Amino acid sequence: MVCQGMDIFKAPYKPAICDSHMHLDILEQGHPEAIKRLVAGRCLCISWAWGQQIANMDDLVAYLDLQAQTVRNLREKGLYCFYLTGVHPRNICPDLVAEKLPQILLPRLDDPLCLGIGEIGLETGKGPEKKVLAAQLDLAREVFARNKIIGIHTPRMNKEKTARTLLDFLDRFVLDRKKVVIDHVTPRIAGEILNRGYFAGVSLCPGKTSPIELLTLCRDQWEHLDRILVNTDCGNSFFDDLLRLPSMDILPPQTLARTSLGNGLAFYGI
Numbered sequence: 483m484v485c486q487g488m489d490i491f492k493a494p495y496k497p498a499i500c501d502s503h504m505h506l507d508i509l510e511q512g513h514p515e516a517i518k519r520l521v522a523g524r525c526l527c528i529s530w531a532w533g534q535q536i537a538n539m540d541d542l543v544a545y546l547d548l549q550a551q552t553v554r555n556l557r558e559k560g561l562y563c564f565y566l567t568g569v570h571p572r573n574i575c576p577d578l579v580a581e582k583l584p585q586i587l588l589p590r591l592d593d594p595l596c597l598g599i600g601e602i603g604l605e606t607g608k609g610p611e612k613k614v615l616a617a618q619l620d621l622a623r624e625v626f627a628r629n630k631i632i633g634i635h636t637p638r639m640n641k642e643k644t645a646r647t648l649l650d651f652l653d654r655f656v657l658d659r660k661k662v663v664i665d666h667v668t669p670r671i672a673g674e675i676l677n678r679g680y681f682a683g684v685s686l687c688p689g690k691t692s693p694i695e696l697l698t699l700c701r702d703q704w705e706h707l708d709r710i711l712v713n714t715d716c717g718n719s720f721f722d723d724l725l726r727l728p729s730m731d732i733l734p735p736q737t738l739a740r741t742s743l744g745n746g747l748a749f750y751g752i
């Protein structure tokens with residue numbers, strides 16, 4: 483019998499932390515040394531789809547293939563990781579035909595390493611963004627039937643306004659909100675998202691959320707603590723804020739355990 487190497491579907495370690503939203507393909511290219519830090523820190527990584535330099539549909543499909551393959555390669559190197567597939571609003575190319583998205587995305591959902599669709603959402607809310615988002619949300623039933631999830635992006639610019647437009651837009655779809663995370667939330671929009679029953683993702687990195695802001699957000703939303711997921715959203719830069727969070731002694735132990743690991747395991751069904 484030919485030896486097939488290690489079983490990439492087996493967990494290589496018991497995770498100490500879960501980075502619920504990051505971009506492994508971009509990180510590995512620019513910061514290959516970061517992968518060793520993640521393995522050493524026993525980090526479980528969920529890599530969301532966001533390609534760079536996508537000019538057309540061929541680029542997009544090639545990117546999604548590469549993204550899935552990167553997760554397989556990194557598993558062979560001992561990193562515990564999964565991915566989400568999908569079309570980020572900043573990856574909408576001129577020749578994208580929304581009607582073709584089921585054909586592109588559905589087969590990927592059958593990969594055991596693919597945990598759902600993301601990163602999808604609105605960046606400006608203009609042009610074809612809503613049509614592309616709708617085409618992906620129309621796959622929700624297929625996603626939930628496979629016990630998988632949907633990961634949604636909110637933009638840095640006009641965050642509150644665009645997040646409200648997004649929430650109203652999501653109301654048009656039949657969504658199991660316990661299986662949808664809305665990411666990059668700020669203290670100002672977290673309550674609205676959590677009150678509606680969604681998970682809220684908090685990106686712990688310079689320019690997004692600091693550990694102290696995370697503490698404030700968790701205190702404000704203590705009754706929804708089981709639906710807050712911390713991540714780094716790292717890709718072009720490597721942020722180790724989440725890896726260092728336990729030693730910073732900022733969050734109470736239970737809050738830390740839930741938001742940086744337990745909630746992620748429960749949400750992603752790992």
Ligand SMILES: [Zn+2]
Pocket residue numbers: 503504505530532601715
């Ligand atoms: Zn992202």
